Amino acid sequence: MVPPDAIDPLASAPPASPAGSDLCRDCGLCCDGSLFYGVDLAGEEVEAAAANGLDPIVEDGAAQFRQPCPRFCGVCGIYPDRPLRCRAYRCELLKRLERGQVEVESAYAIVAEAQRLAGAADAVALPGEGRGAARQRWERALRAMTGDRAESRADTQADPRWLLAMTAFNYYLDRHFRKPRRHRVALAHKPETMSGEG
Numbered sequence: 001m002v003p004p005d006a007i008d009p010l011a012s013a014p015p016a017s018p019a020g021s022d023l024c025r026d027c028g029l030c031c032d033g034s035l036f037y038g039v040d041l042a043g044e045e046v047e048a049a050a051a052n053g054l055d056p057i058v059e060d061g062a063a064q065f066r067q068p069c070p071r072f073c074g075v076c077g078i079y080p081d082r083p084l085r086c087r088a089y090r091c092e093l094l095k096r097l098e099r100g101q102v103e104v105e106s107a108y109a110i111v112a113e114a115q116r117l118a119g120a121a122d123a124v125a126l127p128g129e130g131r132g133a134a135r136q137r138w139e140r141a142l143r144a145m146t147g148d149r150a151e152s153r154a155d156t157q158a159d160p161r162w163l164l165a166m167t168a169f170n171y172y173l174d175r176h177f178r179k180p181r182r183h184r185v186a187l188a189h190k191p192e193t194m195s196g197e198g
């Protein structure tokens with residue numbers, strides 16, 4: 001979750017000691033659609049989420065807002081008022097950093113490499129296609145190529161440069177950011193949301 005002081009021009013310099021919010025200032029992958037389709041909301045959060053511009057959706061009694069988060073602009077635009085899931089969420093890299101299982105500089109290097117891979121995929125995505133839409137298209141393409149007839153023929157004809165770039169990016173996310181059981185998310189039909197499990 002990206003704190004608002006990310007605009008600090010020194011934000012890219014690794015801190016002397018592990019601090020999750022410092023690492024998050026360089027990242028934002030859990031806000032921009034790279035990792036999640038949406039964020040679950042508790043029922044009592046819906047009104048505040050609407051007031052904060054998160055465009056909450058309530059379906060079958062469950063509430064969420066979709067990603068890319070409408071309040072993400074490189075930083076969290078509502079950091080003091082962000083929803084509970086956003087406050088609680090920690091990716092696997094951040095957890096390892098906080099447990100001292102990864103060096104601070106290594107964690108920064110992993111975030112920088114993830115951003116490089118994301119940028120490489122962005123560069124060959126469709127014009128105006130955001131990371132959330134790109135990830136959904138990539139998942140459809142993989143399912144189509146593995147013989148899922150529910151997916152359209154168009155999804156088998158994606159630009160191979162983009163397919164390779166998205167695959168490299170998502171395998172890197174699998175390796176460093178996602179829980180192991182969420183690997184191979186591309187072949188699952190169920191949209192992945194930021195839940196309370198962190």
Ligand code: SF4
Nearest residue numbers: 001024027028030091
């Ligand atoms: S993906 Fe992890 S490191 Fe990046 S902003 Fe989210 S919690 Fe922080």
Ligand code: SF4
Nearest residue numbers: 001031069072076086
């Ligand atoms: S409200 Fe949006 S920008 Fe802020 S932490 Fe949550 S997902 Fe990220």
